[in-house]
Amino acid sequence: MSPSQFKQDKHKLLAIPGPIEVTDEVLEAISKPPISHVGPEFVTIFRESIFMTREVLFTQNGQVFIIAGSGTLGWDQVAANLVEPGEAVLVLHTGYFGDSFRDCLQTYGANVDEVKAEIGAGVDVAALEAALRRRSYKAVTFTHVDTSTGVLSDAKVRSASDGSYPQSRGGVGSI
Ligand SMILES: Cc1ncc(COP(=O)(O)O)c(C=O)c1O
Numbered sequence: 001m002s003p004s005q006f007k008q009d010k011h012k013l014l015a016i017p018g019p020i021e022v023t024d025e026v027l028e029a030i031s032k033p034p035i036s037h038v039g040p041e042f043v044t045i046f047r048e049s050i051f052m053t054r055e056v057l058f059t060q061n062g063q064v065f066i067i068a069g070s071g072t073l074g075w076d077q078v079a080a081n082l083v084e085p086g087e088a089v090l091v092l093h094t095g096y097f098g099d100s101f102r103d104c105l106q107t108y109g110a111n112v113d114e115v116k117a118e119i120g121a122g123v124d125v126a127a128l129e130a131a132l133r134r135r136s137y138k139a140v141t142f143t144h145v146d147t148s149t150g151v152l153s154d155a156k157v158r159s160a161s162d163g164s165y166p167q168s169r170g171g172v173g174s175i
Pocket residue numbers: 017018069070071072073097143145146147148170171172173
């Protein structure tokens with residue numbers, strides 16, 4: 001069947017941030033036979049994917065990692081690779097996914113402090129700045145859009161608060 005003929009079955013609209021609606025073109029593309037992950041064809045596709053991911057993340061030179069896994073695996077990678085046991089991490093909490101990121105960091109032995117927002121609100125910038133003055137952190141994490149509350153955290157404000165901390169932004173709902 002040629003790509004233009006392929007049409008997915010009628011289905012209920014999936015309106016959640018996890019599995020998402022995909023177009024006929026995407027479904028057709030993933031129906032192709034697997035290719036070698038070390039072959040020249042893959043190198044080209046992977047390179048293009050890196051550049052396209054940079055565009056989505058508004059970076060020209062940033063090192064992006066394309067992970068074949070869930071959002072939770074993303075937290076896991078941050079906790080396992082950026083933080084040593086006993087190091088302090090500040091979690092900016094705007095909902096359920098702040099709890100989950102905190103739990104993940106603690107599982108790896110991080111010493112976690114939280115700045116919590118009222119449910120439905122973003123973290124107060126003054127409270128964030130006060131926390132940063134009180135203690136030195138290895139990393140600061142925040143959820144760009146916490147899917148549980150719909151709260152959008154302003155990435156520019158978070159970065160401006162103190163650019164010297166590695167930051168982890170969860171962006172499942174926003175991206
Ligand atoms: C903001 C946010 N972070 C993390 C996750 C976890 O992602 P996953 O279910 O793919 O592990 C979700 C899932 O909805 C999410 O919305």
